[in-house]
Amino acid sequence: AKDAGKGHWRSFHPELHSTMVERMNLRTDLDRAISAGEFTVRYQPIVRLVDARVVGLEALARWEHPLRGTLPPAEFITVAEETGLIVPIGIQVMRHALTAAASWPVGDAGPAPYVGINVSVRQFRSLGMVSGILREMHAAGLPPDRVVVEITESLLLDENEQVWTDLARLRAAGARVAIDDFGTGYSSLSYLRQTALDLVKIDRSFITGLDRSPSQRALVDGIVGIAETLGLTVVAEGVETPAERDILIAMGCTHGQGYLFSKPMTEQETTGWLGRKD
Ligand code: C2E
Numbered sequence: 001a002k003d004a005g006k007g008h009w010r011s012f013h014p015e016l017h018s019t020m021v022e023r024m025n026l027r028t029d030l031d032r033a034i035s036a037g038e039f040t041v042r043y044q045p046i047v048r049l050v051d052a053r054v055v056g057l058e059a060l061a062r063w064e065h066p067l068r069g070t071l072p073p074a075e076f077i078t079v080a081e082e083t084g085l086i087v088p089i090g091i092q093v094m095r096h097a098l099t100a101a102a103s104w105p106v107g108d109a110g111p112a113p114y115v116g117i118n119v120s121v122r123q124f125r126s127l128g129m130v131s132g133i134l135r136e137m138h139a140a141g142l143p144p145d146r147v148v149v150e151i152t153e154s155l156l157l158d159e160n161e162q163v164w165t166d167l168a169r170l171r172a173a174g175a176r177v178a179i180d181d182f183g184t185g186y187s188s189l190s191y192l193r194q195t196a197l198d199l200v201k202i203d204r205s206f207i208t209g210l211d212r213s214p215s216q217r218a219l220v221d222g223i224v225g226i227a228e229t230l231g232l233t234v235v236a237e238g239v240e241t242p243a244e245r246d247i248l249i250a251m252g253c254t255h256g257q258g259y260l261f262s263k264p265m266t267e268q269e270t271t272g273w274l275g276r277k278d
Pocket residue numbers: 044059060061072073074077086090093118119120123180181204237238239240257258259260264
């Protein structure tokens with residue numbers, strides 16, 4: 001049995017080894033990137049579906065790597081989460097986003113758009129997260145009612161009541177809370193009853209091909225109906241075609257985000273996009 005174990009180890013090891021080395025290298029590189037301030041933000045509009053008027057923009061993290069170019073979260077978020085480096089990265093991203101949002105213009109017919117900030121479970125559980133968010137808003141000179149904190153369902157799975165106390169604190173200060181990627185987690189519907197939520201973002205997997213799938217349509221229609229009854233604003237994620245948009249409007253879904261309206265933009269592109277005259 002011992003020999004078999006050894007043999008197994010020998011054949012298995014090289015691959016495992018290279019993955020470990022890769023992760024360690026990435027970790028070292030992330031450490032360096034945090035010190036160098038290499039994390040930036042792209043902004044993607046969230047619009048009212050009927051007239052495509054912007055209500056907010058989601059802040060999406062990017063790593064401006066000196067050798068590898070601009071990297072999306074898929075290239076670094078997992079290791080950042082595992083190592084806890086997501087906490088300092090999140091602070092950099094939040095500072096960029098809150099400062100940018102403070103300079104966004106008031107719309108022709110409506111208030112200045114809000115900024116949506118993604119906060120992971122790990123970040124949320126780190127010490128003083130809520131105080132940190134409130135402090136950063138104050139430092140940026142951004143009123144809390146222009147901030148939406150996007151959290152995933154897994155955070156709400158937490159037995160710990162502290163999560164609900166924290167979310168209530170954010171809302172008491174005037175910020176709003178969105179549940180992200182809705183429909184991909186567990187026993188989702190029960191969370192919608194919680195009073196600490198303001199918005200529901202329906203995951204892209206339910207929206208893609210919505211016009212061609214009756215079962216998807218039934219699910220989304222159900223979510224929209226329940227959310228509406230509970231007074232929650234629904235945002236459909238990943239809207240790519242006019243057909244998807246039209247069916248969402250017909251269901252009573254009020255807001256959307258996706259390539260149909262705009263891809264994520266740099267800070268400069270965002271300023272231009274917000275100031276455009278159609
Ligand atoms: P998410 O929060 O669900 O963000 C939406 C993702 O969908 C973004 O990918 C966006 O570029 C993409 N997307 C938007 N519209 C469309 C569309 O019409 N079609 C398709 N195919 N994709 C669309 P991105 O920027 O690569 O971000 C991926 C994920 O990384 C985010 O998913 C979020 O979970 C995470 N993330 C991004 N920024 C942060 C951050 O600052 N902190 C944390 N903790 N996580 C972040």
